[in-house]
Amino acid sequence: MKIEDIIKTEVELPLSRRAIVNLLYTENWVMDKINIELKAYDISLPQFNVLRILQGQKDKPANLSTIQERMVSKMSNTTRLVDKLIRKGYVKRIICKSNRRKVEISITEEGKDFLKKVSPVMTDFENRITRNLSREDLNLLNELLNKLRT
Amino acid sequence: MKIEDIIKTEVELPLSRRAIVNLLYTENWVMDKINIELKAYDISLPQFNVLRILQGQKDKPANLSTIQERMVSKMSNTTRLVDKLIRKGYVKRIICKSNRRKVEISITEEGKDFLKKVSPVMTDFENRITRNLSREDLNLLNELLNKLRT
DNA sequence: CTACAATATTTGTATATACAAATGTATTCG
DNA sequence: CGAATACATTTGTATATACAAATATTGTAG
Numbered sequence: 001m002k003i004e005d006i007i008k009t010e011v012e013l014p015l016s017r018r019a020i021v022n023l024l025y026t027e028n029w030v031m032d033k034i035n036i037e038l039k040a041y042d043i044s045l046p047q048f049n050v051l052r053i054l055q056g057q058k059d060k061p062a063n064l065s066t067i068q069e070r071m072v073s074k075m076s077n078t079t080r081l082v083d084k085l086i087r088k089g090y091v092k093r094i095i096c097k098s099n100r101r102k103v104e105i106s107i108t109e110e111g112k113d114f115l116k117k118v119s120p121v122m123t124d125f126e127n128r129i130t131r132n133l134s135r136e137d138l139n140l141l142n143e144l145l146n147k148l149r150t
Numbered sequence: 151m152k153i154e155d156i157i158k159t160e161v162e163l164p165l166s167r168r169a170i171v172n173l174l175y176t177e178n179w180v181m182d183k184i185n186i187e188l189k190a191y192d193i194s195l196p197q198f199n200v201l202r203i204l205q206g207q208k209d210k211p212a213n214l215s216t217i218q219e220r221m222v223s224k225m226s227n228t229t230r231l232v233d234k235l236i237r238k239g240y241v242k243r244i245i246c247k248s249n250r251r252k253v254e255i256s257i258t259e260e261g262k263d264f265l266k267k268v269s270p271v272m273t274d275f276e277n278r279i280t281r282n283l284s285r286e287d288l289n290l291l292n293e294l295l296n297k298l299r300t
Numbered sequence: 301c302t303a304c305a306a307t308a309t310t311t312g313t314a315t316a317t318a319c320a321a322a323t324g325t326a327t328t329c330g
Numbered sequence: 331c332g333a334a335t336a337c338a339t340t341t342g343t344a345t346a347t348a349c350a351a352a353t354a355t356t357g358t359a360g
Contacts, residue, residue, distance in 0.1 A: 001296065001299065001300075002296065003292070003296070007220050007221070007222060008219065008220050009206060009220070010206070011206075014273070014276070015280075015285060015288045015289070015292075016276040016277050016279075016280040016283075016288060017273070017276045018288070018292055019280060019283070019288045019291050019292050020180060020276055020279070020280065021222055022291075022292050022295045022296070023173075023176065023177055023180060023291075023295065024177060024180070024181070024222050024223070025222050025223075025295075026173065026295045026298060026299055027173055027174060027177035028222065028223045028224070029299055030170060030173060030174070030298075031174070035318095044345095044346085046346095056159060056160070056161075063308080063309090064308070064309060064310095065307095065308070065309090069158065070157050070158050070159070071157070072157060072171055072174050072175050072178065073174070073175070073178045074178070075347085076347060076348045076349065077310090077311095077346085077347070077348080077349095078309090079309065079310055079311085080310090080311095080346090080347095081346095096308095099307090099308085099355080099356075100354080100355060100356085101307060101308045101309070101354065101355045101356065102307090102308060102309080102355095103308085103309070123164070123167070126164070126166040126167050126170055127166050129166075129170070129298075130165075130166040130169060130170065130298065132297050132298065132300045133166075133169070133294065133297055133298055135165060137294055137297065138165045138166060138168070138169045139165070140290065140294060141169050141172075141173075141291070141294045141295075141298075142153070142165075142168055142169050142172050144283065144287055144290060144291045144294070145172045145173065145175075145176045145291075146151065146152065146153070146172070147282050147283055147287065148176060148180075148279075148280065148282065148283055148291075149151065149176055149179055150151075150282045185348095194315095194316085196316095213338080213339090214338070214339060214340095215337095215338070215339090225317085226317060226318045226319070227316085227317070227318080227319095227340090227341095228339090229339065229340055229341085230316090230317095230340090230341095231316095246338095249325080249326075249337090249338085250324080250325060250326085251324070251325045251326070251337060251338045251339070252325095252337095252338060252339080253338080253339070
């Protein structure tokens with residue numbers, strides 16, 4: 001559906017505005033679907049991503065700033081996000097011995113089990129939501145987004 | 151910059167995940183820049199969009215549900231958003247005579263003046279932020295996003 | 301070794317958003 | 331008419347986010 005029809009504007013948008021509005025709208029549309037998917041597991045996307053980052057560390061714990069720089073959306077408050085994961089039992093936090101300003105955050109067995117359950121669900125979701133795009137389409141979209149940010 | 155480098159993952163992402171992550175990341179990147187731009191005018195993007203919608207009405211007032219269906223990101227709370235615009239003096243709200251469940255919201259002269267000042271700034275911003283994309287690129291991006299939502 | 305700057309995280313506060321329930325009004329149907 | 335239902339908006343509440351300030355720790359220059 002054309003973006004002009006979605007936001008019900010009579011006048012055609014200038015090309016650059018149309019692309020930006022479409023980008024914002026589509027991101028919202030995707031996020032809605034992701035949230036619906038994750039709601040069943042009582043976790044938010046940022047929380048899920050932190051778990052994935054920690055698992056990617058292969059048992060080497062990460063500190064807060066490492067997590068922050070790897071997040072898709074830059075978090076203003078990673079402390080409280082980690083707090084929530086701790087309350088759920090998915091991660092643990094210990095103060096770094098070598099530098100007591102730092103904290104070391106690592107995934108628990110419970111967190112790993114959770115990921116083992118939810119990761120395939122998300123992978124399946126990603127495939128479903130992009131099913132209308134061919135491999136070339138996906139590559140092209142990826143390149144255009146990179147180019148936009150250049 | 152490749153999305154894998156941005157989120158510092160060692161493994162290459164599957165195509166569909168890469169596109170989705172890139173979409174979310176790029177939208178965040180754009181929103182950050184929009185917020186910086188609008189901050190000087192002490193207004194948020196949803197608020198700005200409501201003003202544009204009301205101006206598009208050409209003095210015909212809109213009710214809340216009309217505004218909601220035209221918003222890019224579906225608002226869960228348009229009442230309080232309009233409250234803020236009223237406090238700023240940019241819009242006014244009167245109860246609809248024919249159907250007192252409805253309210254009629256319209257832009258004030260002050261709101262029109264504000265838009266006259268800020269709209270060119272935003273148009274200029276939109277052109278700047280898309281300057282690396284050709285007309286074909288923008289059309290292509292637009293089509294790919296439409297296709298994704300199909 | 302002490303004061304000062306730099307680093308890493310945490311906390312406070314204001315604002316934003318999501319979702320559900322409540323309010324007030326209009327319509328319909330016996 | 332009066333009860334039930336539908337409609338349009340508002341309010342309550344819990345959670346999320348942005349940003350600034352505070353805290354705690356380490357490194358460094360004199």
